[in-house]
Amino acid sequence: MAARKMGNHRGLPLQFVSILRLIWLVKDLRELGGERRFLMAMQPRFRTPGWVFWGGLILLALCAGSAGATEKDYPNKMITLINPYAPGGGIDFAYRGIVDILPEYLGQKIVVSHKPGAVGSIGTAAAAKAKPDGYTLLAGSTSHVNLVPATRKVPYTPADFVSVGTFAKAISVLSVEKDAPWKTLAEFVADAKKNPGKYKFSTIGLMSAHHFCTELFMRAAGIQMVHIPYNSDTLAITATLGGHSHVCQTTVQPTLPHLQSGALRALAVSDVTRYPYLPDVPTFKELGYNVEMIIWFGMLAPKGTPKEVIDRLYAAQKKAFDENKLQPIIEKIGMIPFLTSPQEMDRIVQENQERFTRIAKEANLEVK
Amino acid sequence: MELLHNLVLGFSVLLHPSNLFACFLGVLIGTLVGVLPGLGPAAAISLLLPTTYKLSPLTGIIMLAGIYYGAMYGGSTTSILVNIPGESASVVTCLDGYQMARQGRAGPALGIAAFGSFIAGTFSIVALMLVAPPLARMALKFGPPEYFSLMLLGLMILSYLSTGSMVKAWMMAALGLFIGTIGQDRMVGTLRFTYQLDVLADGVGLVPVVMGLFGITEVLVNIEQSVTRQIFKTHLSHLLPSRQDWARSILPILRGSALGFLLGILPGGGAIISSFASYAVEKKFSRTPQKFGTGMIEGVAGPESANNAATGGAFVPLLTMGIPSNAIMALLLGALLVQGVKPGPFFVKEYPDLFWGVISSMYVGNGMLLVLNLPLIGLWVKILKLPYPLLFPLIVLFCLIGVFSLNNTAADIYVMGFFGFLGYLMKKFEYDGAPLVLALVLSPMIEDAFRQSLLMADGSFLIFFSRPVSLVLMGVAVLIMASSLLPWLKRRPAEGLEE
Numbered sequence: 126m127a128a129r130k131m132g133n134h135r136g137l138p139l140q141f142v143s144i145l146r147l148i149w150l151v152k153d154l155r156e157l158g159g160e161r162r163f164l165m166a167m168q169p170r171f172r173t174p175g176w177v178f179w180g181g182l183i184l185l186a187l188c189a190g191s192a193g194a195t196e197k198d199y200p201n202k203m204i205t206l207i208n209p210y211a212p213g214g215g216i217d218f219a220y221r222g223i224v225d226i227l228p229e230y231l232g233q234k235i236v237v238s239h240k241p242g243a244v245g246s247i248g249t250a251a252a253a254k255a256k257p258d259g260y261t262l263l264a265g266s267t268s269h270v271n272l273v274p275a276t277r278k279v280p281y282t283p284a285d286f287v288s289v290g291t292f293a294k295a296i297s298v299l300s301v302e303k304d305a306p307w308k309t310l311a312e313f314v315a316d317a318k319k320n321p322g323k324y325k326f327s328t329i330g331l332m333s334a335h336h337f338c339t340e341l342f343m344r345a346a347g348i349q350m351v352h353i354p355y356n357s358d359t360l361a362i363t364a365t366l367g368g369h370s371h372v373c374q375t376t377v378q379p380t381l382p383h384l385q386s387g388a389l390r391a392l393a394v395s396d397v398t399r400y401p402y403l404p405d406v407p408t409f410k411e412l413g414y415n416v417e418m419i420i421w422f423g424m425l426a427p428k429g430t431p432k433e434v435i436d437r438l439y440a441a442q443k444k445a446f447d448e449n450k451l452q453p454i455i456e457k458i459g460m461i462p463f464l465t466s467p468q469e470m471d472r473i474v475q476e477n478q479e480r481f482t483r484i485a486k487e488a489n490l491e492v493k
Numbered sequence: 494m495e496l497l498h499n500l501v502l503g504f505s506v507l508l509h510p511s512n513l514f515a516c517f518l519g520v521l522i523g524t525l526v527g528v529l530p531g532l533g534p535a536a537a538i539s540l541l542l543p544t545t546y547k548l549s550p551l552t553g554i555i556m557l558a559g560i561y562y563g564a565m566y567g568g569s570t571t572s573i574l575v576n577i578p579g580e581s582a583s584v585v586t587c588l589d590g591y592q593m594a595r596q597g598r599a600g601p602a603l604g605i606a607a608f609g610s611f612i613a614g615t616f617s618i619v620a621l622m623l624v625a626p627p628l629a630r631m632a633l634k635f636g637p638p639e640y641f642s643l644m645l646l647g648l649m650i651l652s653y654l655s656t657g658s659m660v661k662a663w664m665m666a667a668l669g670l671f672i673g674t675i676g677q678d679r680m681v682g683t684l685r686f687t688y689q690l691d692v693l694a695d696g697v698g699l700v701p702v703v704m705g706l707f708g709i710t711e712v713l714v715n716i717e718q719s720v721t722r723q724i725f726k727t728h729l730s731h732l733l734p735s736r737q738d739w740a741r742s743i744l745p746i747l748r749g750s751a752l753g754f755l756l757g758i759l760p761g762g763g764a765i766i767s768s769f770a771s772y773a774v775e776k777k778f779s780r781t782p783q784k785f786g787t788g789m790i791e792g793v794a795g796p797e798s799a800n801n802a803a804t805g806g807a808f809v810p811l812l813t814m815g816i817p818s819n820a821i822m823a824l825l826l827g828a829l830l831v832q833g834v835k836p837g838p839f840f841v842k843e844y845p846d847l848f849w850g851v852i853s854s855m856y857v858g859n860g861m862l863l864v865l866n867l868p869l870i871g872l873w874v875k876i877l878k879l880p881y882p883l884l885f886p887l888i889v890l891f892c893l894i895g896v897f898s899l900n901n902t903a904a905d906i907y908v909m910g911f912f913g914f915l916g917y918l919m920k921k922f923e924y925d926g927a928p929l930v931l932a933l934v935l936s937p938m939i940e941d942a943f944r945q946s947l948l949m950a951d952g953s954f955l956i957f958f959s960r961p962v963s964l965v966l967m968g969v970a971v972l973i974m975a976s977s978l979l980p981w982l983k984r985r986p987a988e989g990l991e992e
Contacts, residue, residue, distance in 0.1 A: 143886055150883065211900070217539060218827050225543065241900050242695050250691075276682065325949055331682050353637075353948045354680055356941065359816050359823065363760055369636035369949060378830070382815045382837030457831050490682070 199259055199434050200233040206424070207255075208264045209248025211241040215376075219293060219422045220264050222454035223442075229450075230441035237264070245269030246279045253281040257427040259434035262289070265425040267334050267477060275481040276332045276490055283478050287430055288470035290439045291423035292446070293455045294463040297335045297395040298377045298406070299342070302365055303387055310392040310412050313372070314346045321349040327361040327370040330354050332490055335374040337481055338395050338418040340488045345414040365389065376420070377403070378459025395419070401461070421463070421477075423470050435467055496622065503849030507857065512552050512850070519556035520858045523563020524865060527570070530577045530704055530895040534564040538824045550832040551847055555854040557828060561821055562614060562804040562855070565764065566862045569606040569797050570873055573599055575888050577708035581699055582764035582800040584930055585772045587707050588654075589785060589792030596788050599874050601734040605742050605790055606797040607866040608734070613750040613798035614859040617805020618852060620754050621812075626841075629813040632758050637945035638956050642966035643759075644939040647766055647931070649973040653773035653782075654927045659981065662928045665919075669929035672697050673936020680944050692904035699933060701896050701908040706926040708892045709913025712885045714920050733870075738790050745775050745795035753799030757806020760818040764800040764807075769931050771799035805855070812840055812848060 206224065210216050217237075224235050240248035245268060252263035263270075263286065274282050299310070307313040317324055328335040331354040343350060353370050355361040358379045365373040366388055373380075373389075377400060383389040384403065391406045395418040399408060409416035426435060443464065445451045452462040465473065484490070507513065526537040538557050545553030568580030573590035586606065593602040635643075648666065655662030675686040676696030687693040734742070749771040756767040775795040776782045785792050810816040815836035817823040829836055834844060841848045876884070896905045916926055950956035957963050 143882055147883060147886065150880075211535075217542075218831070221543070221831065225546075239901065242692060242902065246694070247691055247902075277684075322951070331680060351948055351951070353945050355945070356679060357823070360760060363633060363816055364636065367633040367636055379826075382835050385835075386837050386839060454831070457833055458827075459830065 199437055200231055203233055204235045205238050205261050206235050206264050207248050207252045207261065208237050208239050209241065209245040209269050211239060216264050216266060218458050219460065222451045223292065226445055226450050227441055230444050246273050250280050253285040253427055255427050257429035259426060259430050263425040266422050267420045270474060271477040271481050272332055272334060275478060275485045283474050285428050286425040287428055287435060288467050288474060289424040289426060289435055290442055290467050291421045291463050291465045291470050292442055292451060293422045293460040295376050295420040295460045296400060297338050297374055297418055298380055298391050299372060299374050299393045300380060300384060300389040300391045301372050302368065303390055313392060314348060317348040317350060322351055324372060325351045325353050325370040326372040326374060327353045327355055327364045328374045329358045329361055330356060334418060334420050337484055338416060339374045340484055341416045342409060342414055345416055381459055421473055439467055499849045502846060503853035506551065506846045506850040507853040512555055515552045515556040516559050516854050516858050517861055519559020520563035520862050523560035524567035526560065527564035527567025527579050530571055530579050530891055532895055532898055533580060534561050535821050538821060542824065542828055545828055546831060550829060550834050551850045553828055554825065554851055557825055558851060558855065559858045562801060562858065563862055565801045565804055566610050566866055570603065573602045574873060574877060576711040577892060578703055581703060582768050584703055585768045585796040586793055588927055589789050592788035594877065599877055600870055601738050602793050603870045603873060604734045605738060605794050607863060609746040609794045609798040610801040611859050611863040612746050613753060613802040614805060616750040617754045617802040618855045621805055621809055622852060625809045625813050628758055629809050632810060635759055637942045637949060638960055638963040641939060641942035641946055642957060642963045644935050644942060646966050646970040647935055649970050650769055650773040651928045651931055653776045654931060655925045657923050657925065661924050665924055665929040666932040669932025670936045673933045679941055692902065697908060698905060700899055701905045702912050702933060703930055704892050704896055705909040705912030706916040708888065709909060710916030710920060712888055713913060713917045715881060716885060742790055742794035745791040746798045748774055749795040749798030750802040753802030754806040757803030758809045760810055760816060763819050764803040765934050767799040767803040768796035771795040811836060815840060
């Protein structure tokens, strides 16, 4: 039962030895039966000529093609929605309604394909380069479509996409701890003006939409605060609850439970109209600061996608809204249903891009 | 007593067939997910999230929670059998558990891991019931300076992780700290060490590194040796832990449970750190610390209990304040929100049946897991009887599938391959992989906490010493470092004399 030395094979790449041995081993085990002889059975019985192996492998690889798509009667097969983040992130939740309900109106399934990496830019770049036939769409939102190109060098810009139309928006809220001495934003601004650099604000992260919103606000109000970036909304909220930072600027939905329980106090929201669940909280615009920021959610298609395809997608979305199918899910997650036409969404994306690029340059927020 | 009344309420809600079935399904899926290397509970939970929308909130949460703590049970299986951590939290189990398997003691190792996990899980549920709200409020007081001091303390644990030279362990830790800096800086946004490669902008992932360093390395080392000797002893001793094993393990299990629960409460803390910490604690309390790394059962009992207790601890911030302490809790939070349930500081008051129902389900789930895992030990152990030339291609296959399933990108496979070869070299030159992994896990946290603290303090380093909790943690860290350096310092004069 001496073990044979591995490597005594001619004519066959070494790394495939073990696979072939596996096959021979199983064959021999069946013939001989019993554990005692298996080591003897590890001798090769024949050699497969190299060209047979490689030829077979190449044939196999060639078979892995895929059928093409036709543009008539869109959609006539499954639609892939690229999500440029890992599963379980905010985009997953936001697009829950689209993925579950829109297929009823389109007649085809929508399948989410995760392509995470590089702060969302890998998936977005892949979507920009996809075939513009309407079968590959991007789950778009402010962060990877507007903010990343405004602050980093990436192989795409929002101009590489055509919008389908938004379906939801989320807004940002500026809050302080309940024991903080400021009851209104005006009080806070007055205090901060006297103490530049004293107050710290926490946000979900560097170069997030919330960070940009605060930068806009600081410029509009003429105050200076120190930014402490955290890695998630909840960590930023916890920091304020625990007194480790004075102010937090976060998405409204994770902050809502704490606002409603009184642990935090909201001073302003970033939309143009008041947030329905926080009717007493004024907007920045009402208070006289020209600050407006929404986090929009809408699908995008690669540039060059036919207009009929975009219209079909938008029509499906609009019908779902008319029949009030999408709104309940969106509201449950804490976002605001927000339907816009493709042209309107293009305008929003464009405006955001200009605004963020300007702020990035002014506040020196570019990634070198 | 009010507690008993609440428990009765919880069990009465739980004992519907649909809830019980959801519990069973959750722990079953969790075990499978834990055993499969690479696929983690986060991915499984997010995939199954849509199915919970059709169920009642309680049923959905029971199932998802079951997946989470079930994965901690399953993760130890592959760590012990083939040195591949099924879960990042099971890395430490590889150190001694795999050695036990090589000595033919895979059965006791798996058994003590299962029992320890059960005891720890039960302990953490009891603790959750009793001390959750005050502990959660204390957890809020943990700010960046406290986190930094705690993570620094965690780094000091490194000195207990290595079996060989301390200098080499620190070198590996430095390498791990460095690898953790690759990617986009979270404070300023600069891209560091990415060489313009997009795939590195998010950093080097923990899972490919761990699978390469532990799984692939082990395969490479064993292939080299398999011609001369058997990898696993074919004569297996008893399948279950003996009385002696139990006697040695009971204290580590208790210590691990307490440690794991406390560390699990901290947002951002978690199962990985608690398992490393438990290993260090066991080594410190042992009478034969030098034998750690050769198959000491305490090195399996402690960490496995710690990571299960940490899952219980992780529920504390979510259920008492609505704050998720890690990514998986955030998923659960989202699942609750979609159902219309708003977790927050008044969660217990507003949804008592949900809260107590989940707690009761955790008891039942832990019991189910024990019943599921024990008979399977015999099955798992049979796998070790496969001749190694048959086994290792399967191992490699599972590693490849697991790593690719993370991000659907080939880059992760290259990383795993690179660290596999690196680990092989490390083994040849007697460098340990565990300090590298711990440093890699801690690196982003230490750096972020450090810079956030300095931002808070306007640049003053005093902040680490002016806050009481941080001061205490720093003090302990310094003590640990001093105590591990002391033998080395004592030795030097003697060597000098000899020369």
